Amino acid sequence: MLRLFFHTQLQLGFAQAAVAALAALAVVFLARRRQIHLEAETLIAMARGLVQIIAVGSILVILLRAPRWTSGFLLAGMIVAAGATSARRAKGMPDAFRVSAWSIAFGAGSVIALMTLIGVIDTAITSLVPVGSMLIANAMNTNGLALNRFRSDVLAHAGEIETALALGAEARNSVSPYVQASFEASLIPAIDSLRSLGIVWIPGLMAGMLLSGARPVYAAIYQFVVLAMIFAASGLTSLSSTMLIRGRVFSPAQQLLLQPGRS
Amino acid sequence: MTTTCHDDKDMSPPPIPESVILRAEHLGRTVQDKILIQDANFELKGGEVLAIVGPSGSGKSSLLRLLNRLDEPTSGTVFVEGTDYRNLEPQELRRKLGMVTQRPYLFPGTVAENLQFGPAQRGETLPQQAVEELLTQVGLKGYAERDVANLSGGEAQRVSVARTLANSPLVLLLDEPTSALDEAAKLEVESSIQNVVRNHGLTCVMVTHDLAQASRLAERALLLKSGRIVRDGSVGEVLHA
Numbered sequence: 001m002l003r004l005f006f007h008t009q010l011q012l013g014f015a016q017a018a019v020a021a022l023a024a025l026a027v028v029f030l031a032r033r034r035q036i037h038l039e040a041e042t043l044i045a046m047a048r049g050l051v052q053i054i055a056v057g058s059i060l061v062i063l064l065r066a067p068r069w070t071s072g073f074l075l076a077g078m079i080v081a082a083g084a085t086s087a088r089r090a091k092g093m094p095d096a097f098r099v100s101a102w103s104i105a106f107g108a109g110s111v112i113a114l115m116t117l118i119g120v121i122d123t124a125i126t127s128l129v130p131v132g133s134m135l136i137a138n139a140m141n142t143n144g145l146a147l148n149r150f151r152s153d154v155l156a157h158a159g160e161i162e163t164a165l166a167l168g169a170e171a172r173n174s175v176s177p178y179v180q181a182s183f184e185a186s187l188i189p190a191i192d193s194l195r196s197l198g199i200v201w202i203p204g205l206m207a208g209m210l211l212s213g214a215r216p217v218y219a220a221i222y223q224f225v226v227l228a229m230i231f232a233a234s235g236l237t238s239l240s241s242t243m244l245i246r247g248r249v250f251s252p253a254q255q256l257l258l259q260p261g262r263s
Numbered sequence: 264m265t266t267t268c269h270d271d272k273d274m275s276p277p278p279i280p281e282s283v284i285l286r287a288e289h290l291g292r293t294v295q296d297k298i299l300i301q302d303a304n305f306e307l308k309g310g311e312v313l314a315i316v317g318p319s320g321s322g323k324s325s326l327l328r329l330l331n332r333l334d335e336p337t338s339g340t341v342f343v344e345g346t347d348y349r350n351l352e353p354q355e356l357r358r359k360l361g362m363v364t365q366r367p368y369l370f371p372g373t374v375a376e377n378l379q380f381g382p383a384q385r386g387e388t389l390p391q392q393a394v395e396e397l398l399t400q401v402g403l404k405g406y407a408e409r410d411v412a413n414l415s416g417g418e419a420q421r422v423s424v425a426r427t428l429a430n431s432p433l434v435l436l437l438d439e440p441t442s443a444l445d446e447a448a449k450l451e452v453e454s455s456i457q458n459v460v461r462n463h464g465l466t467c468v469m470v471t472h473d474l475a476q477a478s479r480l481a482e483r484a485l486l487l488k489s490g491r492i493v494r495d496g497s498v499g500e501v502l503h504a
Contacts, residue, residue: 162333163368167381168358168430253332254353 021046063125071125075112075132079105082136086144090151090245092258099244100143107237108132108139111229120225131226134205135233138190142234143241146186150242153178154249154258161256171250179242186238190231197227282344284309284433284466285360289339290329291490299325301490302339307434312460312467314477314498317487323470324365326487327438330468331360344433354384361432365439367423369414374398374422375407381430389429397425400463401455417448421455428459435460437469441476456480474502 002019006012028042063070083101090096112132115121121131154161154175164174197203198220205226209219249258285307292299300322307313315323328334330341332348341348348356358381369377375394382389391407398406401421406414414422420440427435437456441449457480460467471477477484477498484501486494494501 159364159366159368160370163364164370164380165353166331166333166357166362166364167426168354168384169380170354170384173384251335253335253349255333255335 017050021050060129063129066125068123068125068128071128071132074129075109075136076105078133078136079109082108082140082143086140086147089144090147093147093151093245094248094257096147096245099241099248100140100147103143103237103241103244104136104139106240107143107235108135108233110236111135111233115229120229131205131229134226135229138230139233139237142186142190142238145189146182146238146242147245149185150175150178150182150245151258153181154256155260158256158259165254165256171254171256172246175246175249179246183238183242186242187231187235190227190234194227194231197224203227282309283307283342284344285330285468286342287330287339288342290326290336290341291338292325292329292334293337298490300329300336303329303492305485305492305495307466307468309466310464311483312469312481314481314484315468315470315487316472316474316477316484316502319472321487322490323472323487324438325490327362327436327468327470330434330436331357331362333357333362358385358430359433360436361427361430361434362436362438363420363423363427363440365442367416367419369411369419369422369426372411373407374403374409374411374414377411377422377426378407378429380426393429397428398422400428400459401425402451402458415448416444417451420444420448420452424452424455424459428465433466435465435467437467437471439470439472442472453480478502 002012002015006015024042024046028038031038059074063074080101082104083097086104087096087100090100093099112121112128112135116123116128121128157178161174161178165171203223203226206219206223209222210216214222249256251257283306287303287305290303291301293301303326305313315326317323325334329336332341332353343351343356343359351359361381370380375391378394378397379389394407395404398404401424403418403421403425406418406422411419411422420443424440440456441452444452453476456467456469459465460480467481469477469481481498483496484494484498485492486501
């Protein structure tokens with residue numbers, strides 16, 4: 001229907017974005033009626049997301065003609081931004097940005113590097129940057145989930161943790177159950193994506209490949225490749241961030257720093 | 264060589280002064296300009312039972328948390344058997360100054376598994392007989408294999424006491440151990456503490472807002488007001504002055 005009113009691709013794109021944003025705002029409105037206030041966060045996130053993706057789209061136009069090595073810089077910039085974004089989910093946790101950035105760099109970075117070296121990811125910017133960004137974005141989400149869950153668990157179980165400390169447990173052992181739970185919970189979306197692949201959803205990458213004329217079976221296999229890489233990158237990121245953050249919620253004298261009412 | 268009765272009397276060893284196990288020196292903690300504890304100075308001798316009393320918010324629990332370094336002092340320090348506790352490994356310090364919290368926070372599993380927790384941190388296993396003895400001390404003989412999920416509040420707190428004793432602490436720190444319990448459970452726990460502390464001569468620091476309980480269990484008391492020790496003496500002197 002929109003095509004009747006908007007004749008250029010750009011106009012159509014903005015119209016489609018407006019309609020999709022309205023659907024998202026409807027959810028915000030429904031949440032508000034239940035006294036859940038997501039207005040500011042959602043509006044800012046949507047505006048930021050739109051501006052950022054348009055900026056990246058414009059940069060990609062330039063990068064398509066840039067030398068291959070520039071993709072490394074772009075991916076490094078994405079990792080830093082991803083670290084900053086997911087660190088916000090770990091409010092009150094010491095060193096959250098550094099832990100997030102290093103973990104995403106380790107998780108997503110090592111998978112991107114290895115897969116590019118082996119030849120699973122093409123070195124062309126048009127392939128490396130979009131696929132790399134998918135791994136980084138998913139690693140960011142996993143990292144945010146892991147840190148958020150760990151923070152909630154530590155706050156909810158401060159009494160148990162201090163009891164373990166008071167009985168002579170080492171700090172890192174006193175939070176082991178919550179490290180494990182955070183790691184498992186953070187990987188649920190990645191596992192569910194793999195499990196439901198092709199049945200519940202046909203991911204965008206595969207749809208794009210089909211539209212650009214790739215053979216359907218190859219598009220399907222490559223989609224599995226990407227999801228497996230996402231799982232690997234997310235798993236390594238979560239493993240790293242939960243291991244790094246568990247020591248940082250304690251002082252050098254093994255006192256629990258993250259406590260209800262103090263964070 | 265012979266000795267007379269008089270000589271015998273002279274040669275008998277002089278009474279050994281009770282050794283100081285714990286000494287707090289100028290101990291204080293301030294958080295974001297709020298004084299929680301200020302310049303606390305006191306000593307605790309072996310076998311002594313000390314009650315820390317005072318109104319709500321006076322800093323009783325804060326002082327106890329400073330003693331086993333669950334919180335860091337912002338001034339002063341604590342000496343444990345003459346050693347500045349900042350020179351002790353936190354695990355070793357907390358094993359020596361065993362703490363029982365207001366809520367028992369038992370770990371999922373059996374009562375015996377909870378008692379094994381402390382020794383397991385040092386790679387040790389508590390013999391079954393020792394588990395039974397500890398449970399007998401707190402009036403829970405035969406409870407070893409029970410799931411902690413099925414215990415009453417009073418039973419859980421007594422397991423918590425036994426679990427702390429499984430570490431063979433030098434000093435037992437009790438943070439209002441009966442305040443979350445009903446009257447019957449409170450008396451059960453108090454009786455267990457009395458048995459452990461009185462009959463086994465364990466040195467003990469107990470935070471309580473219950474003055475009657477303080478006079479039943481302790482010999483000496485510290486009165487705290489706004490983070491400062493305002494009175495230190497026998498329970499009678501402190502509570503009835």
